[in-house]
Amino acid sequence: MTATLLPPAVSQPSETELKTLFQTQQEWRWRAAQTGVAERQAVLRRLHDAIKAGRVALADAMALDLGKSRAESELTEIHPVLEELQFIIRRLPRWMTPRKIATPLMLAGAQSEVRFQARGVTLILSPWNYPVNLALSPLIASLAAGNTVILKPSEKAPHTSRALKELLEGVFEPRLVAVVEGDGAVAHTLTTLPFDHIFFTGSGAIGRKVMAAAAENLSSVTLELGGKSPALLHPSADLKTAAERVAWGKLLNAGQTCVAPDYVLLPTNMRDAFVLELDAVIARRYGDHAWQRAGPDYGRMVDTASVERLQKLTDGSVAQGARVALGGEFDPEARFISPTVVTGVMPEMPLMGEELFGPVLPVLTYDTFEDALALIRRLDPPLALYLFAEDEAAVEQVKHETTSGGMVVGGTVIHLINPHLPFGGVGSSGMGNYHGEHGFRTFSHERAILREPKPSPVRLMYPPYGRPLPRLTAWALRLLERQAGPRE
Structure with missing residues (x-):
């Protein structure tokens, strides 16, 4: 069920105010960059304690914005952020330690190292679908790397945006961390400022605009986008397991998850049995129709427009020959879509034309596994x-013959939970990655440093090159050249 409460009033900051805030952080960025391990750990611990103290307020805000139950908010938003904080705090000393690097013979006596240096003033544009997790996870990484942060949460989750603002303003001064509320115009103005790094999570269409704006200042960017993530069933797949895990990954947060299975692709002769398994899973996990509306386990769409968009895509596909096998109820006023499975979907139908971002699951079939990979x-x-497959040869085939930001064999979504793995897209699904050490690196500049000794062999390469020493050096280097590996 969703509570009703008017969203908090938001005062749109002016361009002058945004520029002043940016300048404030620019003036502080070198002080932040020069902090040591202990100082950064203390900053992260303060944030950790504030999130623990404010977890009820955050969960209440997400219930208002997205109809999330307290349990789902804890499992998918608050607890993962606290775990990420603990993971980074424990490992930050090792990550910040300069790495000694080998030096080639022609630079004998020199010392080389790589130091991780803060990028500077960073901008995080976070989305509405996981409004706490996807705002605070990159913020944690940026602070760990020694940056200052301006966070612009999505205006589509206004209660959570306000809860984040109140929480972070109680922990940090705006010269280190500031939260800016407002609409898309505010976000656009922010992207025109010369940030040292911009981290955006959202749609590909907006991601392109962010990248274009960043290019004007040559700001580096991380784009966490989305796309149509397939759930591919091999003929060897266990249907019961596949249905259980696809249903959970698809219906989590009412399907509003960037890595939710967007469609299912399976052998033609397995389709009907798979739909029956899905039906049983949905009834077992989310209850009957009345309980899906009234109970705490199934969320709501973020707005009426999202419901109307998915209804239009579904109706358009049905008009072209698809069939609603399960669900099919769309209630824009209540922001409700029942768990919906559509069979007979073809690649050219509307449901396959864009990322769905909701609880509508198209089911496509294939004749041969090679056909599926080609699609x-x-x-x-x-x-x-x-990928769901018991055949290990098929698993290896998919690894070698497809590409994706991430891949899970035998499950969905859970690769996000492992902080040792990088999370990010490829091509139109994004660029760059984060989580754990990968987030620390994303928000750091890897600075190469070399110290040349006073008695240096490099002097053997100084001109004029007609002298014996440079000629002898060139001859010796040619003798040392070796081709490694096979020649064909």
Whole structure:
């Protein structure tokens, strides 16, 4: 069920105010960059304690914005952020330690190292679908790397945006971390400022605009986008397991997850049995129709427009020959879509034309496994690929013959939970990655440093090159040249 409460009033900051805030952080960025391990750990611990103290307020805000139950908010938003904080705090000393690098013979005596240096003033544009997790996870990485942060949460989750603002303003001064509320115009103005790095999570269409704006200042960017992530079933797949895990990944947060299975691709002769398994899973996990509306386990769409968009895509596909096998109820006023499975979907139908971002699951079939792989390759590279197969040769084939931001064999979505793995897209599903050390690196500049000794062999390469020493050096280097590996 969703509570009703008017969203908090938001005062749109002016361009002058945004520029002043940016300048404030620019003036502080070198002080932030020069902090040591202990100082950064203390900053992260303060944030950790504030999130623990404010977790109820955050969960209440997400219930208002998205109809999330307290349990789902804890499992998918608050607890993962606290775990990420603990993971980074424990490992930050090792990550910040300069790495000694080998030096080639021609630079004998020199010392080389790589130091991780803060990028500077960073901008995080976070989405509405996981409004706490996807705002705070990159913020944690940026602070760990020694940056200052301006966070612009999505205006589509206004209660959560306000809760984040109040939480972070209670922990940090705006010269280190500031939260800016407002609409898309505010976000656009921010992207025109010369940030040292911009981290954006959202749609590909907006991601392109962010990248274009960043290019004007040559700001580096990380784009966490989305796409149509397939759930691919091989003929050897366990249907019961596949249905259980596809249903969970698809219906989590009412399907509003960037890595949710967007469609299912399976052998023609397995379709009907798979739909029956899905029906049983949905009834077992989310209850009957009345309980889906009244109970705490199934969320709501973010707005009426999202419901209307998915209804239009579904109706358009049905008009072209698809069939609603399960669900099919769209209630824009209540922001409700029942768990919906559509069979007979073809690649050219409306449901396959864009990322769905909701609880509508198209089911496509294939005749041969090679046909399935060809379709996946023909579509844009997805943010995730989910494979269900008991045949190890098929698993290796998919690894070698497809690409995606991430891949899970035998499950969905859970690769996000592993902080040792990088999370990010490829091609149109995004660029760059984060989580754990990968986030620390994303928000750091890897600075190469070399110290040349006073008695240096480099002097053997100084001109004029007709002298014996440079000629002898060139001859010796040619003798040392070796070709490694096979020649054919």
